[in-house]
Amino acid sequence: MRPIGYFVHHQGRGHAERCAAIAHALPPERPLVIFCARDDIFPPLPAQARIVTIPSLFEATGAEAPGLADLDTPDTLHCAPAGWPGIREAMGIIAGWFREADPALMICDVSAEIAQLARICSVPHVKVVQHGDRSDPGHVAAYRGALGLLAPCHADLAQPDWPDWMIGRMHFAGGLGIAPMPDRAEARARLGHAPDDRIALVVSGGGGSGFAQAPIGVGARTLSDWRWHTIGHVERDWHATEPGNLVHHGWVDDAADRIAAADLVIASTGNTTCHQVMAAGVPWIAVPEWRYFDEQHEKARALDAAAIAHVAPHLPSSAHAWRAAFDTAQARHDAGRMRALVDADAAHATAHWLEELIHRAWGAEAPLALVAE
DSSP: OOOOOEEEOOSSSHHHHHHHHHHHSOOOOOOOEEEOOOSSOOOOTTTEEEEEOOOOOSOSSSSOGGGGGGGGOOOOSSSOOOOOHHHHHHHHHHHHHHHOOOOOOEESSHHHHHHHHHHHHOOOEEEESSSSSSSSSHHHHHHHHHHHEEEHHHHHHTTSSSOOOHTTTTEEEETTOOOOOOHHHHHHHTTOOOOTTEEEEEEEEESSSSSSSHHHHHHHHHHHTTTEEEEEEEEEOOOOOOOOOOOEOOOOOOOHHHHHHHEEEEEEOHHHHHHHHHHHHHOOOEEEOGGGHHHHHHHHHHHHHOOOOOEEESSOHHHHHHHHHHEEEEEEOOOOOOOOHTTTTHHHHHHHHHHHHHHHHHTSSOOOOOOOO
């Protein structure tokens, strides 16, 4: 049985969680080989999946050739510096596996270079598509060379500038890799929130530097009859003053409980956070952070167009701005609309789509049966 290969970017957890969800939904007789720079970011995997640890494609080790640092990068590549032994080792491991394993498919989440490597090695690939201005030649080459495109979002959150040729080969999977959200009342009980507590939760993600302390303090001081909690990394400001209704928890293992228990969430627009907030159906102030290719800003525009969140360009900087943002988020709130964009069966639907792609590509008699729910 031809295996599937899967490259997983090791920044954050969302890529690994998507991979694990697909792994559990694939037929048990379909081997899955995962290539990643870290093996500690994955949820439990099924027996037919294994991880091959490769060097990071993005982090220097000190062994790189200094005389090649200024070599021009062609438009069809993003992160392909010359003279990096780690990149050479990683690409060699993957290319060697292509030769030895004769895979049915390679999934790339995400790297335009790995996608193009698969195509050069005559291996069909599925490219995960993220939001952002990815109209550059490198992304377009990876997308055009793909057998299929996997968008981990609902079709209603598609970017309006995605062309028809992309949409035509795209599978939308809103909520892929997101565990079911906890019951609100049970989550509040576990966290010790009183029934009449009004909870504002700030989710400061791990993909960047996080939100700053000072504007959160302004918000907590302004809405003093709310209890404010933050999770994740908050960037400290020497001039910040904080009231007693604000508690910083740092990194936690119960983020899903805290989101489900909140009366309003202030969070950036990373994919996992987006889908957890939508699945919980909580009023939301969405604040996009800087990411490559304006990924979070494009996601925020899609959320705004779909009337899912109140999108703010940055954390409010005054008391009156915080009050206006709170009022707008609550006025715009539609829990049913939010939950409708998260598919509880996204992993099985994606696995079925992948098996259909393999069937059409290789002419097997029939697609393999999927794992029962």
